[in-house]
Amino acid sequence: MAGLAQRTSTVIKAKLSKLIGRAEDPAEQLDYSYEQQLRLLQNVKRGIADVVTSKKRLQLQTSKLEQELVKLEDQARQALAAGREDLARQALERKSAAQQQLRSLDTQIEQLEAQQEKLIASERQLNAKIEAFRSEKEVIKAQYSAAEAQVRIGEAATGIGEQMADTGLAIQRARDKTEEMQARAGAVDELIAAGTLDDFTSGQTQLDRELAQLSSSSDVEADLARLKGELGTSEQQKQIEK
C-alpha cells in the first residue's frame, strides 16, 4: 500500500522509534517504556474524568433550562389570564429561545457521551496491552542476551507504542471536544449573565416585575371588592335589623 493507511503507519512508526530508542540498555529501555505506558494510562483516566465533568456541567444547564421552560409557560398563562397578550408573547418568545438552547445542549451531551465511550474502550485496550507487555518484558529480561533482547524489545515496543499512539489520539480528540463544550457552556452562562438571553434563573426579570405588579394590582382590586362586599352586607344587615 502506498496510500493514506501506509503513510499513517509509517508516520506513527517513525515517531515511535524516536520515542523508544532513548535508552541504550535493553532492560532500562523496557522499564522506561513501561513507565510511559503507565503514565499514559493515568492520562486516559484523567481524560475520562474531564469528559464526565464537562458532561455534568451541561446536564446542570439542561435542568436549569427545563425549569425555565415550565416557569415561562406559567408566566405566559398568567399574563393571558390577565389579558396581557403582549407579556404572554414575550414569555413564549423566551421559552422558544430556551428550547433551542436545550436542543443544542442535548446534542452536545450525546457527543460527549460518545467520546467517553471511546476513551473507556481505549483504556481497556491499553490496559490489556500493558499487562501483556509487562509479562513479555520479564521474559525478555530473563531469557535473552542483550543483542537478542534488542530485537524482541523492538517488536513488543512497536506493538504497544502503536496502541499508545492510538490512545493518545483518542485522548486528544476527547480533550478537544471537551474544551469546545466548555467554551460553549461558558458562552451560555455569559449570555445569561449579560441578559441577552435573559437571566431566567435569578428571579426578577422585567417580565417578573410586570407580572408581579399585575398580580399585586389585581390583589388590590380583589381586596377592594371583598371589602366593598362586606360593607354592603353589613349595611344591608343594619337595614334589616332596623
Next chain:
Amino acid sequence: MIVRLLTEGQYEVSEELQQRLNELDDRAMAALDGGDEPELDRQLEEMWRLVQAEGQRLPDHDLRPSEVVIPPADMTLEETRVLFSEDGLIPDLPARAS
C-alpha cells in the same frame, strides 16, 4: 496482514481484502492531496466498514504491530494534516512531558 483502525483497534485481514483496501486507500490518498474532504471521508468510511465486517478482530492483549493504520473517517482534513505534521501526532505521549 494486521490493520489498525485508529482509535478503534486491530484486525487481521485476508489477502483478498487487502487488495480491495489498497484501491480504496489510493483513492483516499488522492482525495487528501486534492483537499477533497467529503471524498476522503467516503473512502475512509468504506475502508472501516470493510475491515469491521470482514476482518478478524485481534484480542486486546495481542502485542503485534499493525502493517497499516487507517485513520478514523470522522477525522477532519485539518486533523489529518496534523497527523502527518512533524510532531503533531500523539501530542500526549507522556515521553514529551518527561
